[in-house]
Amino acid sequence: MTEASELPTPPPAAHPLATALARPKLIAVGCVIALAALGWLYLAFAVADMGEAGAALGPGMTIFDSLPRAVQAICRPLFGATMPEHGVWLIALMWGAMTLAMMLPTAGPMILTYAEIADTAARKGERIVSPLVLAAGYTTMWFGYAVAATVAQILFTRLALMDTGMSSASVLFSGAIFIAAGVYQFTPLKHACLNQCQRPFPFFFANWQTTAIGVFRLGVQQGLYCLGCCWAMMLVMFAVGVMNVVWMAGLGIVMTIEKIGSGRRFSHAVGVVLILGGIAFVAGAFVTHWPGAAN
Numbered sequence: 001m002t003e004a005s006e007l008p009t010p011p012p013a014a015h016p017l018a019t020a021l022a023r024p025k026l027i028a029v030g031c032v033i034a035l036a037a038l039g040w041l042y043l044a045f046a047v048a049d050m051g052e053a054g055a056a057l058g059p060g061m062t063i064f065d066s067l068p069r070a071v072q073a074i075c076r077p078l079f080g081a082t083m084p085e086h087g088v089w090l091i092a093l094m095w096g097a098m099t100l101a102m103m104l105p106t107a108g109p110m111i112l113t114y115a116e117i118a119d120t121a122a123r124k125g126e127r128i129v130s131p132l133v134l135a136a137g138y139t140t141m142w143f144g145y146a147v148a149a150t151v152a153q154i155l156f157t158r159l160a161l162m163d164t165g166m167s168s169a170s171v172l173f174s175g176a177i178f179i180a181a182g183v184y185q186f187t188p189l190k191h192a193c194l195n196q197c198q199r200p201f202p203f204f205f206a207n208w209q210t211t212a213i214g215v216f217r218l219g220v221q222q223g224l225y226c227l228g229c230c231w232a233m234m235l236v237m238f239a240v241g242v243m244n245v246v247w248m249a250g251l252g253i254v255m256t257i258e259k260i261g262s263g264r265r266f267s268h269a270v271g272v273v274l275i276l277g278g279i280a281f282v283a284g285a286f287v288t289h290w291p292g293a294a295n
Contacts, residue, residue, distance in 0.1 A: 091153055091166075094242070095146035102234070102252040103142050103226065104135075106259050110200040110222055111135055117204055129215040137219020141227050145234070156238065166242040171285040174239035178278030184232035185271025193228030194267065197259045230255050236274070239281075 111131055118128040156162040161173045168174045184190055196203060200222065209215050233251055240247040258267055 088150065088154065092146060092150040095149045095153075096143055098237070098242075098248065099142035099146050100139065102248055102255070103230065104139070105252060106197075106230070106256045107135075107138055107222070107226060108256075109260060110197065111138075113200045114204055114218075117201075117208070127210045129210065129212050133212050133215045134219040134222075137216040137221075138223040138226070139219075141220055141223025145227055145231065149234070153238070153242065162238065162242075168239050168241070171281050171288075175278040175281030175285065177235050177239040178274050178281060180278075181232040181236050182271040182274030182276075182278060185267050185274065189228060190232075190267070191264060193225045194258060196222075196225040197229050198261045229258070233270075233274075 111134060114134050115131045118131065121128050153162065153166070156173075157164060161168070161170050163169045203222070204218070207218060207221075209218055233255060236251060237244065237247065254270055258270075
């Protein structure tokens with residue numbers, strides 16, 4: 001009895017939530033899924049005019065005209081045919097949601113790489129910072145892009161390059177964006193930034209931080225690399241319709257494939273496709289306005 005009474009009391013079982021929060025990889029996966037889903041959810045609720053034809057929203061959107069109205073909801077513009085005076089902040093929210101929906105999934109490998117390193121450090125008893133802080137720094141850069149895109153959209157609308165339904169009003173404008181985005185795929189800056197996005201482990205290994213502000217800065221740096229890699233492709237949304245979810249999903253997939261180490265050939269192939277698409281836009285505009293074309 002004496003020996004039994006001297007046995008050490010086992011420590012109380014950890015709360016399930018505390019156990020989950022102590023696992024950086026689990027937090028990283030949950031963060032990416034939750035925030036990306038939040039962005040898509042906002043876009044799904046951006047509905048005003050359920051009667052507008054899909055063709056008015058950009059290339060590829062007519063496919064949704066034959067779907068149930070509940071499905072069509074995800075691809076309708078926030079303002080219908082006109083933008084109200086208080087619509088500026090709604091445009092900013094929309095671009096913010098787009099950055100979450102399109103860019104966070106592409107950052108998944110980077111955030112998971114940080115989480116794996118943090119997992120190893122945590123098992124050694126070393127101090128770590130939650131991947132949520134890293135994701136916050138990353139999204140800060142893209143929210144900054146969302147603000148710039150909002151200003152650009154308002155400017156394009158006032159210059160009559162876009163209509164108030166957030167679609168391109170000029171075929172030449174669309175063609176110029178496609179060509180510019182395609183050319184950027186071949187630039188040294190594009191590939192320098194893409195290389196950093198594809199290989200986050202050396203970056204974290206060389207710049208590891210154990211403070212919240214330090215990890216936040218790492219997220220900002222990674223966000224800057226991602227911005228340098230993908231900003232031109234994001235501009236394509238101005239050409240195909242800002243609320244065109246067909247192109248949102250397509251571009252998101254392309255940018256994700258780029259970042260998982262697909263090599264330069266894939267980036268160059270995307271560039272060629274974008275340039276050819278832009279040339280088609282421009283050629284179509286000239287053919288349409290060529291003397292006698294109407295005959």
